Amino acid sequence: MSQPRRRVPLSSTCAQPHHCPRPVRMQVLGQVPLFAGLSPEELDGVDRRMVSLSWAEGDRLYSAGKAADHLYALAAGRVKLSRPTGSGEPVVVDLLTPGDLFGGLSSLGQPVHEETAEALTTACALRIDPSGFRQVLLEDPPVALRVVDDLAQRLARARADVGNRSTGSVAQRVAGTLLRLADKVGQTSAGSGGTLLQLPLSRSDLAGMTGSTPESVSRVMSRLRKEGIIDSGRRWTAVLDRERLVEVAAGRHDGPPAP
Incomplete structure (x- = not known):
């Protein structure tokens, strides 16, 4: 043993x-x-x-x-x-x-x-x-x-x-944070063609990085997954559609609404 x-x-x-x-x-x-x-x-x-x-x-x-x-x-x-x-x-x-x-x-x-x-x-x-x-x-x-x-x-x-944090929606802040992390620590995923973040980030962690609440972050992440913009697991997140995530960050996407 x-x-x-x-x-x-x-x-x-x-x-x-x-x-x-x-x-x-x-x-x-x-x-x-x-x-x-x-x-x-x-x-x-x-x-x-x-x-x-x-x-x-x-x-x-x-x-x-x-x-x-x-x-x-x-x-x-x-x-x-x-x-x-x-x-x-x-x-x-x-x-x-x-x-x-x-x-x-x-x-x-x-x-x-x-x-x-x-x-x-x-x-x-x-x-x-x-x-x-x-x-x-x-x-x-x-x-x-x-x-x-x-x-x-x-x-x-x-x-x-x-x-x-006082003007941007939670969706914009979450998208912006994911883009920043993708640029900093992301790895190209051969399977999905997206960018893999192999990090154990909890919803509380993302909430702290975006000035939001875990519940609001969970709702945004769920919508982003349903739209095929991201995917995520217990210790990883994958950015599948960077262009649409950029649009969310800029407030030009009609996807995840501000909770």
């Missing part, structure tokens, strides 16, 4: 030192928008200030409400960001893939983490602390300027999200 897999306590201390080959580290850093356009020598300076760590599936990289004291660049695997709700049940707000920068620093206006980061699969990330990031900003002024631009864009996105 096989023994159950030993679980590491769910805390940020479950990070394990990990040997990530230098070519992989440099490739990952080159994908991070903040570091785009830096020379190999400049990227090497960023890399020297980072440590490579790994987490097993289900491990937390950090928890909501804890001090934000590191930035992470995901090198391998997938990580989900979730926020606690009033009921105590967390909802997924974003899914991260290699090249994504996440985490937070108080010096960037984020004293505590607003989300919990959890490894969906075995994951490896490069982590930098406040002093290391400060040195990067001092040595590479273009990065400092991008940080300012990034903060401005985050503020604009936050305002746009509030507007979209």
